[in-house]
Each structure stands twice: as C-alpha cells, then as structure tokens.
Amino acid sequence: MKWLLLFVAIAVTTATITTSKNDANKYKEGKQYTYHYEGLVKNGLPSTGREYTGLKITCNPQLTFLTNEIIILKLRSPRLYEYNTTRHIHYKDSSLTNKFHEELLTPIKFYYIYGKVEKVFAPEHEPEWTLNIKKGILSLLNLEMLDIDEDLSTFTTYETDVVGECETLYDVTEGSTDLGVNFMNVTKVKDMNKCIKNPVSVSSTIKTKPCGSCEDKPEINLLRSGVVYHYNVTGTRGNFLIDSVRAEGQHVFTPFSESGGSAVTITTQNMTLINVEHHINEIEIPVMMERGNLMFVFPKIEMRTITRASQRKVEHFLDLLTHGTPELMITPEAPSHFILLVKSLRECDRTTLIDIYGNYKDNIVKKEWLLNAMAMTGTVHSVKLIKTLVEDKLISTTDLTTLLINMFATKRPTETILDDIMTICKSDMMTLPNLNLAEVSMETIKSVIELRRSCFLTFSILFEKLYKDTEFFPSKYEIFLRNCESTYQEPITTINKGIKYMDFNMYKEDPSTVKKKIIAEETKLMCLKSMGNAGLKSHVDNIVTKLKNEMKDNSLEVRVNAIYALQRIAPKLPKKIMSVLMPFYRNPDEDPEIRIVSYLAILETKPTPSIYTLLAEHLNKETSRQVGTFVYSHLMHLANTTHPCMKYESQAAHMALRFARPFVAPFVSSLHYSHGLHKSFYNDNLKMGGYADIHNIFTQSSIVPRFIKTKINVNIFGQNIDLIETGIRTEGLQYFVEKIFGPKGFWEKRQSLFDFLKRRNERSIEKSAIRDEIDILKEKVKSRYRMPEEPKGSMYVKMFGDEIFYKAFNKDDIKNLLVDGKIIPNDRNIEETLRRGDSINYKKATLLLDTEYQEPTILGIPVSLNITSGLIMKLKAIGRAEVKPELFTPKPTGVNAHGITTPNIMITMLGKMGVDCTLMKTGIALNATTHVYVPIEARAELNMEDNTYKVNVVTQEEYKRDLITFEHNLYTYTTKMDKSLDQYTKINGVIVNTIKQNTTCLTLLKNAFAICSEYKYVPRKHVHDPMYLLTGPSHFQIYSVKGYDMPKELQFELKIKDTQSLEPVVRVLKSNTKYELKFTTLGAPKEETFTYRMRMDISPEERKLELIHIRSNVPEFKSKMKLQMTKLMKEVIFDWEFGESKPVRHPITTTDTFDSEREYRLLMITTLPKTDLSEMHIKTVYTELPTTMKTICSKIETLLPKYLYKMFYNVEVHPTKHDMSHTVELFTKLVTPDNIIEMLLKTPLQEIRVRNITLPVPIKNLVHKKIPGSVEGIKDAILRKMILPTCIVENNVFKTFDNVTYMYEMPGSCLHVLAKDCSPSERFVVLLQNKNVVDQVNVERNTIRRNKIIAYVDDNKIEMYTTAEHKVIARVNNEILNFTPDNKMTVVMPSFGKFMHNGTEINMTAEIGLHIYYSEHYVHTQVTAWYFNKTCGLCGDYNGETYKELITPTEQSVKSTDKFGLSWLVEGDDCNDEDCKLMKQKIYPLDEYVYINENEMSCFSVEPVLTCQPGCRPTQLTDLNTYMTTTHMATKTKVGFYCVKFKESEMIRDRIGKRNFDLTAKKIDITKEISVPHECICEAQCKHYPFLQY
Secondary structure (H helix, E strand, C coil): CHHHHHHHHHHHHHHHHHHHHHHHCCCCCCEEEEEEEEEEEEEECCCCCCCEEEEEEEEEEEEEECCCCEEEEEEEEEEEEEEEECCCCCCEECCCHHHHHHHCCCCEEEEEECCEEEEEEECCCCCHHHHHHHHHHHHHHCCCCCCCCCCCCEEEEEEEECCEEEEEEEEEEEEECCCCCEEEEEEEEEEEEEEEECCCEEEECCCCEECCCCCCCCCCCCCEEEEEEEEEEEECCCCEEEEEEEEEEEEEECCCCHHHCCEEEEEEEEEEEEEEEECCCCCCCCCCEECCCCCCCCCCCCCCCCCHHHHHHHHHHHHHHHCCCCCCCCCCCHHHHHHHHHHHHHCCCHHHHHHHHHHHCCCHHHHHHHHHHHHHHCCHHHHHHHHHHHHCCCCCHHHHHHHHHHHHHCCCCCHHHHHHHHHHHCCHHHCCCCCCHHHCCHHHHHHHHHHHHHHHHHHHHHHHHHHCCCCCCCHHHHHHHHCHHHCCCCCCCCCCCCCCEEHHHEECCCHHHHHHHHHHHHHHHHHHHHHHHHCCHHHHHHHHHHHHCCCCCCCHHHHHHHHHHHCCCCCCCHHHHHHHHHHHHHCCCCCHHHHHHHHHHHHCCCCCHHHHHHHHHHHHHCCCHHHHHHHHHHHHHHHCCCCHHHHHHHHHHHHHHCCCCCCCCCHHHHHHCCEEEEEEEEECCCCEEEEEEEEEEEECCEEEEEEEEEEEEEEECCEEEEEEEEEEEEECCHHHHHHHHCCCCHHHHCCCHHHHCCCCCCCCCCCCHHHHHHHHHHHHCCCCCCCCCCCEEEEEEEECCEEEEEEEEEHHHHHHHHCCCCCCCCCCCHHHHHHHCEEEEEEEEEEEEEEEEEEECCCCCEEEEEEEEEEEEEEEEEEEEEEECCCCCCCCCEEEEEEEEEEEEEEEEEEEEEEECCCEEEEEEEEEEEEEECCEEEEEEEECCCCEEEEEEECCCCCEEEEEEEEEEEEEEEEECCCCCCEEEEECCCCCCCCEEEEEEEEECCCCEEEEEEEEECCECCECCCCCHHHCCEEEEEEEEECCCCCCEEEEEEEEEEECCCCCCCEECCCEEEEEEEEEEECCCCCCEEEEEEEEEECCCCEEEEEEEEECCCCCEEEEEEEEECCCCCEEEEEEEEEEEEEEEEECCCCCEEEEEEEEEEEEEEECCCCCCCEEEEEEEECCCCHHHHHHHHHHHHHHHHHHHHHCCCEEEEECCCCCCCEEEEEEEECCCCCEEEEEEECCCEEEEEEEEECCCCHHHHCCCCCCHHHHHHHHHHHHHHHCCEEEEECCEEECCCCCEEECCCCCCCEEEEEEECCCCCCEEEEEEEEEEECCCCHHHCEEEEEEEEEEECCEEEEEEECCCCCEEEEECCEECCCCCCCCCEEEECCCEEEEECCCEEEEEECCCEEEEEECCEEEEEECHHHCCCEECCCCCCCCCCCCCCECCCCCECCCHHHHHHHCEECCCCCCCCCCCEEEECCCECCCCEEECCEEEEEEECCCEEEECCCEEEEEEECCCCCCEECCCCCEEEEEEEEEEHHHHHHHHHHCCCCCCCCCCCCCCEEEEEECEEEEEECCCCCCCHHHHC
C-alpha cells in the first residue's frame, strides 16, 4: 500500500511539473508578458570617420493575451534619446521625450495566430507614425514555422512585417535542456530585393524611367537594404515563447563604386522577456478599428507646423537672402537659404502664406525672392494663394506667367491643385480685352498668349504626373484638354493667307487679320503641346485630325507638332500610332520634316527589330536626300551606341542597316542635309552615363535649318532621366539672314555698324538699255518666282520630358529686331543714350532638383534619401559709348566705349540621408557648392582715321580673386519639432585622417599675375580619387593672384596700314599691308610692351611676309620671321631668327660658313629649277636648336624610315657620305609626265631615297601656272569641286548644282537659260549659247561649235566667248576687258566683282555670290549657299534633292531631258534673228476640228510648242516621243490639247497674244501628234507676226 501511495504521489508530482513546464514554453491566454525593448538608429559615413548621429527608443512592451489569438499591446515608459557624437556613442534624453511618451501610450490590439501577426486594430485617432513604431515592435513576434516540414532546418517563405512582404530565409536549430525543456535558435534573413510588396515612397520634381535594355541585370535601387533577426525561443515550432530577439537592418547608399564611399543607416532592435504574470486587472480598451496588417503605412502629408514659427522661418531666410550682402555678390550660403525658404513655405497653410505675401508685396526685393520660392513649393495652400491673387487681380501677368512655369516642378500634385490651376486657366486674366482686335496692341496679345500657354502646359504636366500609372481619372480633366481651343471665345476663325511681297518688309497684311492668324495658330499649338504633355490615349483622334489636315486649315508647324504630341502616347498605343505615321513616312510627296518626325515618333512605339528593318529597307527606294540622310545617319549612330541601356536599339539598328542602301550626303553640300546624331557614354565605376541626341532637319526650301533639337539624357542607378531638351524651329529665315550676312548684305555693304542702324532708302532702278534687254528676256522665258516662306519660328524647352516653355516669333518680331534697328534703341536720343550708358540687372533663383526616396526601417521609422539642388544667378552689365564726331555721320572718326560685366552664379546641392520619427529627424548631410564669379571691366578706343584699335582691360585691385570655387562638406543634422532651425555638426574627417593640399600656379608676365588652382581633400585608405564626395570633404578653387609687378591695366593695340593704287574704273590689285599688335602693361612698377609687327607685301615686284616679336624690357631677345619669294619665281626663302643677341658662325661644309646674329636661326631655301615643277630642291640650314626641338628632330629622323617602309616599297637608306651637320636637303624629281616622282632626303645621319611615289594630283595640271598662280589654281579647284555647288557644261553633257547629269543637244544657235535667280530679287541670269564659228586654226574642220556666255548681273551685262583664233574674251557692258600680255592679271570692278584671266580660262566672281569659269571647252557656274532653292534653268533648282530635278519655267517636273531643255530655250526675236529662228508658241491651235460627244470642238495646246518663226521652215526635226534627231521634213510628237466649242474658241483666239494668258492648268481632252522642228531656214523676205510670239 505504501508503495502504491508513493507511486501515485510521484505520478501526480510529475504531471504537475510537466504541466507547468509546458505552460512556460508558450504564450497562454490570461497571462501578461512584459519585455524590455530598445530600438537604435545610427547614421554615418563609414569611409569618412567616426561621426555618427541617431536616436534611441526604449520602452517596456506589455502583451496581454485576452485569448490565445487576441492580444493587447501597451507600451510602458516609452522614452526618446538622441545623440550626435564623433567617438563614443553617448545618449541623452531628448527634449521631446515627454511629447513622445504621450503619443505612444495608446494601446492597440492585434491577432496572433501560430506565430504570425495578422490584423492590427487601433483607435481612429491613433497617428500613423506611432502605429508604425508599434508595428516595428510587433514584427519581432513574427515566427512562421508551423506549416514547414520539421525535417527542414533551412527554408524560405514569404513573410509580411513592417518593411514589407518579402522572401525570408529561416535557419532553425532545435534542442532541449537536461530538464527536457525544448528550445530553438532561429535566424531570419530578409531579402529586400525579392519583395511582393515593399512600401516605398518616391516624390520628385524629375521623371525617371527604367533602363529598357538591362533586364539581365538586377534592378538597382537607390538604397540597398538588408535585415537579419536572431531569436532565442523556448518551445516547439507550433507552440513557443520568445525569450529574446535581436534584429539588425542596414540601408546603404553607394552612389559610386564600393571604394567611392557610402552613407549608411544602421538600425537595431533588442527585446528581452523580463516578466510573466497572470492577468488579473481589467484593461481599459478604447474603441478600435482595423488598421491593416503589419506593413508600414506612410503618414499622410500633414501641416506639422501651421504656426507662427513657420512664418518666422520664412522671414529669417528672406532676411538672410536680402540683408547685408553686396549688390552683386552671392554668399555661398544663399542657394542653401533659398532651398530652406522653399521648404519653410511648404510648411505654411493658406492663411500664413497670405500674411507673408501681404507683408512683402510692397518690398520689391523680398517679393521677388518670395515669388521665386512660392512657385517651387507645389503645395495645395500655395496654389490656392496664387488662385486668390488671380481672382482678386493682385498679381501682374508677368509674375503669374513666371509662377505657372515654375510650378511644373510640383512634387506631389493633387486633384485640388489641378482644379485650382484649371480655374486659373479660365480666369479673366487669360482673356483679351473686350475690344476690337485692331485696337488691342500686339504686346498685349502676346502676353496673354504666353500666360495661357504657361497655364495649360503646367496643368498637363501635373495631370500626367498624378495619373501616369492609372487610366482612371476624372473625365473633366480630359474634356478640359480636349476642348482647349474653345476655352477662349475670341474671333479666331481660320484666315486664308493673302500674302503680298513687299521687298524688305516682306509681307503686308491687314493688322486685324495678322492678329487673328496669330491667335488661331498659337491656340492650336498650345492645345497640341498640352495634349502631348498629358499623353492621353483618348486624344489620339483629335491629334490625328490635325495631322491629316483634310480641311487644309492647319499650317505645317501645326501638323509637325501634332506628330510630336503623339510621342508620349506612342508606347501606350503602338499599333495605332504606327499605322497612322507609317504612311506619312513612306509618302515621297510629304514635306521632309513631316516624314522625319514621323520616323522619330515610330521609334517611340518601342518597335520590334522587324520594324527597324522595315524603316531601313525603305531607304532602298527613298527619293528624298533629306529624309534618307537623316534616317541613315540616325540608325548608324544608334547602332554604334555604347550605352548599356540601349543594347536592344543598337542591335536592332545594326541588323536593319544590313538591308539599307547607304545614304551619305555629298561633301559639296553635306551641311545642308538633315542628320540625326547620337553620342553616348557610361562609366561602370561611377554607375553613371548618358547620351546626347542632336537632330538637325533641313528641307529643300531653305539653307537655314528647319529644326534643330538637342536632348541630353543621363542614367543614374539604372534609371534614365531626360534631363533637358531644347529645340528651335524656323521657316523663311533665309531671306532675313541673307540680308544681314549674305552678298551685299549689311555687314558686307555698309561701312560700319553705325550704318546698320540707319534707315535704308530703297534703290531706284534707272531705265537703261541693259534693263530693257533683261525685260525682254523675262517676257521670252517666263519663270515663276520662288516665293520665300513666311518668316516665323519658335523655340521650346523640355525638362525631364515635359515641355515647360515655348516661345513663338513671326515676321514682325524679326523685322522689328533687324530692320527697325531695335538691336539698339531706335529713338532720336540714341546718341545721348549711348553716351549716358545703360545697365542690365538680372536675377534668377530656382530649384534644379528636389527628389525624395523613403522606405521603412525595422523600427517602423522611415529612412529617407533627399537630394535638393538650387541655383542663384545674378548678372549685372553696365556700358556706355561715344561716337566722334557724331553717330550717324558718313564716316565716324572714332569710338570710345566702356563696359563692366559681373556674372555671378552659385549652385548648391544638398543631400540628406536619415530617419524621420515625426517629432525628430536625424541623419547625415552633404552640401556641395559651386561658385563662378568672373568680373570684367574694359575700355575700347577705335580710331577710324589711322586704323588704330585699342582695348584696355582693367586688372584686379584685390590681392586674390576667386574665380571658380567648388567645395563640399559633410554634416550630421538634427531637426526637432520644438526647434525652428536645423542643427548641423560639420564632419571634417581630420580626427582619423590628414588633409592633403595641392596648389599649382601659372605665372604670367613674370611676377605680375598668376592663375592658380588649389585642391584640398582628405585622403582615404584604398581611395585615390578625391572626386568621390562621400569619402570626405574637399575644396577646389581657381583664383587669380596679384603680384608686386601687377599693372593696373592691360592694353592691346592694333594698327593697320594698307596702301593701294586705284584707277578710276579698273584697278590692278596691289597691296602693301602692315599690321602691328602691341601688348602693354600700364600702371605697373616696370611697364613693358610686347610688340608684334607683321608686314605683308604681295605686289608683283616683291612677295614678302615678315613677322617680328619684340619685348621692350628684354632688348637682347628678338624673334624675326620672314617668308619671301623671288621676282622670277625661282626661289622661296623662309628665314627665322630668334633668341638672344649672339653672333654665331657655323661651318656648313668644308668651305662655307653660316652666320647669324641670333642664338637660333633657321633658313629654308626652296629652289625651282624648272617652272613646270618637275624638279624642286629644298635646303634647310640651322645654327643651333633648342634642346626640346633637338629631341623631337632626333626621334623623327629615327622613326621616319620605318614609316616610309610601310607606305612605299622602293625605299633605300644609306649613311650620309658628306658633311651634313646642321643641314637638311630634300630633292624631288618628276620621272614621268604624269604624276610619278622620286624623292631624296639628306639628313645629318642618313640619306633616304624613295622611288615611284604617285601623287594624288597630276603635275601636268599645274604646268605653266607659276607660284602663286599654282596655289590659286589649287584653291580654285578645291572651291569649285568641294565647297560651292557647281553646274558644269561640257559638250552636250550637263551636270546640275545638285549633281544630276543629263544629255541635251542644244538646237541651232538659240540661247538657253543656264542659271537664273528665280527669287523675287532676280539678281542674275546666265545664258548659254552653242554657236557655229569658223575655225581659223584647223581649216579642214571648217566650222566648230563654241560656247558663249551672256550674263546679266544686276544692271551689268557680261559676255564671255572664244574667238576663231581660240582666244578667250570677256566683255563688260559692251567694253572688252584689256588684260596684260602675260594673261595673269586680276581686274577688279568696284561694286561688281573681279575677273581673273590665266590664258585659257576666265574666272568671273560677282559680289552677289555668282562665279563663272569659262573656257573654250567647258563652262562652270557656281553660286553661294544663299541661292539655295532660288535657282532655275538648265543647272537645276539647287535644293539638295534629285528626284525632281528637271523643272520647267512653269514649275512642272518632267522626265524628258529634251523637253526640259527646250523649255528653257530663249526664242528668237523674229525670222531675221541671226542666231535663233525658233519660237515657243505658248498656245498652239490645232488646225482641224475634232468631235467630242458629237460636238464640233476647237483644240489648243496646254503646253508651249516649238515652231519656226513665221516665214521660216524646219530643216531638222526632233521627235519628242523618241527624242531622236532626224533629217526628215516632219517628225511627229504627242502634245496634249484642251478643247472647247466654237464660240468659246473665238474668245481664246482673241486672248492668245495677251500677257499672262495660258492654258497650262486646263485638263487634257485629246492628244495629237504634231511636227516639232530642230532648226529652221528662213526666206530672204520674211515677215514678223507679233501675236504668234505668244
């Protein structure tokens, strides 16, 4: 029995112990568990030093288990600590501890099921930031191990806690104590790169997009984060109790490579169980609502400081920006103060902002700073303030425009902001005065247009930023943008363009019509650009309607901008956009700009490689050179890009080019063709790169680019940022540019700038016999004018992909600027204004960048990375001038001017990384500042009487002047709610490192002046590049230093002396020009003058060039250089003496000596034994050489044979046999009559002989052209073949300005229009005649064909022809030019040009930009680029395109070269004309009736028909169907006819002889064959019938 009782007692005791032990191993209902918790945050720069800042949270979390699944969490004794130290971490109670304690006392409830915290409940008034801290504590309870196979000790699962739902790796070690108590050691590692949900907040003024071609690389985040947990747990996986837990998280910002330093935020959590007790007392639980799961929730943006403290902060920073600084200086702290001013304004509510604005509305300086900052705030309250100012009309149009433009940088737009901006766009300030448009000034209209534009552009930018990631948005916004054109109810109906040409004024239109057109055009462009910014798919149809232009009411600019508006929509609707734009790209009749822009928009659809190939393959049949060169060059640059994020595009373009025909513009006019350039770079160490796109689009209508765009993209951390894009588009500017810079333009024709300011009087053309000839010629060949485009243009600026600025200008703006003299004030007091002087003051303050990235830490406190950049720029310029004796005298004698300019630019970048627990922020900061300050003061004195020009530059007065300064420092910072300003502690790094300094100076003018650079930085271990900003502070500076010999002024003086012999009409060009440049130091203790004298004499008697350099203070040093050619052109001598005055005598050979008066001398003599250049001897002799030059010459002498062996086969090298010291000789000899020479080079060490060298240019081309005639010939060949567009006629072969070659046999001896200025100016016409002449040299040939040129240039008639004796003659205004017997004279004709004669050729150069090279066998005609798209005739239209080169006088494109040639034939006067018996009958009546629909009809040709003059008959015919010449009496050709009834035919017959009457626009009813003659023979007594001339 005793044993039985003992056994029962033991069993009961064992059961009790086991039960107690199991209860201690798990959480149990009715019990209360108290832990001690510490959460720490430490921010620092590990690479810099030991400076850290941070905070600590302590409390005793109390978990009350109401049930096994429902728990109450209450934080006992929460406290907040802070620290900011350099060595030992020392915590101190924060002044906000009490406030912190109050905020965290509220309990919360949560569900806890099998180690997983699920739902969280809290009172409705519980702030989100306090709830996040409690979620951070609850996250330590998460241990999700129940559903995992117990055999797995290491496994992964997705777990949700405060930092997100991320992949979590578990490592579990299980065991038991000697008493049988189970325990586990658990380690958790969170992979922050593999999160399903990761609460991240990004707000920025810039837009980024991911790198499209980097899918093979892991995504690069701004912050690299990781979390590790360590648990000590009692119990099993299903039932456990957490005894202690330690967690550590790190957030690392590494902008460069790992060795480039980093910023780090380290967070740790420690929680230890300190007490377990039975829950006895009832807990007072407030009403709670569900607040989600454990995941962090970003607090709503609340006005934390809507008190007078914010207003005081604003006032404080305004005072710092405006008080106590010099007018022109910017303190280094100014950009930082401006940034802090913006952030302070963001903390203010509407009432506070109104008070602030009211306080400073009358203070001009502070108001300017305030408005600049107000636009950058982007808060609801600031926008409402602007709305109030607009409604009450308390703000000017200019200020409102500036505010709206700057609001594009709003970081967090809201619907309220959009609504307010929409209200502003509809306000009264956006409407024109209720007056007749004729009464409204153009300035008012433009200001209202700019205001509307800024409002709509800003609205569309903020709309796209708010709704870019969703397709759901209020329809009112989409409707507002779609109905943009109808928002303002001015009478803006479309106006037909009634353009009238009026010489320099260009166009005359009714003022009201002009204003209506401007308003209509600008409204369309504003709406298209706004829809382009918004990027809504629903706007596609509206945009495409503008592009297709079926109503013909949209200009080319509107259509082009419609395509640009589709670019942002293209990735969203790729198939639709591609189907719309591809036909435009392929259409050869479309404007090249439309086609090129369509191609670029297609690439925005992210096309497949097949689309790239399709675009490239179309080049095989492309007819437009403009389109072809752009597409090919763009694909070529794209294929060669090195940017890692453009691999896809590069590969696609590279493959596409294999299917494309190379489209390379000819060198002659490559600058006139469109190109798409792309340059990229990327640096792996810096993790940065980017690219630049430069697009220049030309058209066949102008030499001035139609469109130029520059786009800069940067890539940082795997994100692409379209940093900035600028573009300018013009139409019709060639006319104005030519008037200024073209032939006989202002700069060339007027004597000085003062003449440019004068009103130009129109030139009256006096009737003369030559003018009568020109008028008759115009009647015979009536060519249509190439009317210039209406001048207008625009420019735009895009920031981060959004168009924020757009400025348009039209013909009136250009005319006012260039014609009316508004470059300088055009009033009666202009002279007094210049004498008194004027000043410019410009100031600009703005935020360049403001971006913030936030993610939660394990403490439930967000870590943020904020980068803000500010710019402040001031510019002041003062200038005055005085003209002697008066400004508008014909020849001013002098000008005195004085000017001061002080550009001052400061850029600051402020970067912060730290944590924000709402009551306090703490972290580390970087402040980098760049300051540029380069003041310049100068005086200029121009003396026109003796051609002396002086410029005096005033030097600095202070000892040291900082020009460029870059400095960056590192700080720790703390911001507390109870403090108005942030607290910063500088990190200097000296505690653990030594500052390294490097200074370099470049001394100028001996001891007078020096430019120095200084670099200070803290060297780090394993870091050798001081450019890494996170490795320590640095300081770089460029400054100027004043020496003890510093002059007060530096004077530059230029004197020009030019002597010319003039004859009354024709002058033989002679010149003896001397230039003297003096550089003098004034006001120095030892003044010094540096003189450079140059004398140029190119007279026939002596061709010499001398250059002398002298220093006044160093008389022993002199440099003299002379280049001279002998009179007989047998020798060219180059002599250079320099160094100190020292007689030197050196033996050259055993008998000769070489004397010199200078330390160094170099003498080079080139001997030409034969004038045909078949032999040449160059001998170079020198006394001594400087050491550096000796080294270079020695290396060249050693390496020369090696390179010659690579270039040529026949190279022989032998040691020098004779004494060749201080001598180098070169012999060349022509071994064949063509271009094969051999060369012998003798040096002091060796002789090198090279045989059989082939010259690129045959020597025979230079025979009989002596120096400098040969040089002139080479220059002419280069200009003729490579620079200027050239039309060539040789026999019956014609080559046009655009390099199109065709055959055409000119009929008879009729004149043809070879080239003509077809613009309204009609400055020249060149006629070509192919005439039979008797050959006096070769009698057997009897007659030969000779070209003759007749050119009319302005009011001059020029004839060039070859006589029967093969002499080339030039005749000007019926007077033969008498050249000298040696035929090498240049004849200059004032106000016309010049003629050059070299025996077999006459070169005529006219000042208007026309060049004619005439010889017996060929004619070359050249025009300058100013005639782009202005010429017509047999030489073509010179528009860069070739697919429609054969254009008739009626602007019709033909394929037949004969029909083209005959259309430019100049018919004879009558049958008695000695040269031409042919005539072009414009309307040829068919000599028979035809029946059409049973009606008898008379028919008339719709094109001119070549016939013989009355009284003449054909001798030879050309069939225009086969274009074959025949000797039959009749050749049939098909001609189109227009047919009318008999009564109407009489009316046509009556009008046949009338001016400007033709039937070219009529339809062709029938086609008949008629006879066309080639030559005619006339009767002796023929008659002339004038009416048949038509």
